[in-house]
Amino acid sequence: MAYEVDGKTIAADEEGYIVNLADWSEPLAAIIAKSEGLEMTPNHWEVVNFLREYYNEFQIAPAIRVLTKAIGKKLGPDKGNNKYLYDLFPYGPAKQACKIAGLPKPTGCI
Template sequence: MSGYDVNGSVVEHDEEGYLTDIGQWTKDVAGIIAKAENIDMTDEHWEVVNFLRDYYDEYQIAPAVRILVKEMTKKYGKEKGDQKALYALFPYGPAKQACKIAGLPKPTGCV
């Protein structure tokens, strides 16, 4: 098993880079994962990451992209819930890549 080096500690992840223990997630961990994913985190990125973490806390599941788009639209409006806008932020999949940065499990339905 591999790990991210975070301030001198190792945070383990699986072969795809998802944390093996979501309880080890911090904003520092997210920053390191984002860097590994070639994402420069902006307020818009953090908004999606925080939304995903709140969603996971409530439902105990990481949403697939279709549900992410629907729920983001419901909460923030069509502009922020737009699938193209989310893909612009997370080019390898707004659910899959954003969940990885958020320290959540890989969403169901993501290959």
């Protein structure tokens, strides 16, 4: 599988996660989101950027429970809850948001 961005082909695995994290860009994120049936809003970007910062700090994509708690701490309890995150990323906030953020699939995700 691959994504086309600005005339470049970005390699992805069979589930759509990009192979080389350095290939990530916001235009690529928008294309991945569209392939997932999502239109990116400022709230989506907030979660995606949070995930990228988290990954840079800890070198791991957080599972949903960790993600929810960490977002609650940084962005407040109204955003750090399952309902809010599943409304943004219906196919699983950790899995779907990590894919859009150009991160590997979180551990523990099927």
